[in-house]
Amino acid sequence: MSANQPTREDLRTGMTVEIEQTDADNADDVDPLVGDIVRFLSDEHTQPGGVEVELESGVTGHVNRVAPDK
Structure with missing residues (x-):
């Protein structure tokens, strides 16, 4: 983990x-997505890419960073 x-x-x-994003066929080619966490799917100890979460949109992926305040 970084x-x-x-x-x-x-x-x-x-x-x-x-x-x-981890749940798309083209996940390697997709830009990072921003959204609100609704559920944790893992912790950083079980996933080499970092904490895996599900966003409100239903998309799952590994957290890169906390989004800056608007």
Whole structure:
């Protein structure tokens, strides 16, 4: 896991994050997505890409960073 990625302890439900999508056929070619966390699918200890979450949109992925405040 990258030292810059947030840990599970840094994250909470409802937090807006940027993720690398994991549930798309073209996930490697898709830009990072931003959305609110609705559920945690893993912690950083079980996933080498970081904490895996599901966003409100239903998309799943590994958290890259917490989205900046607007």
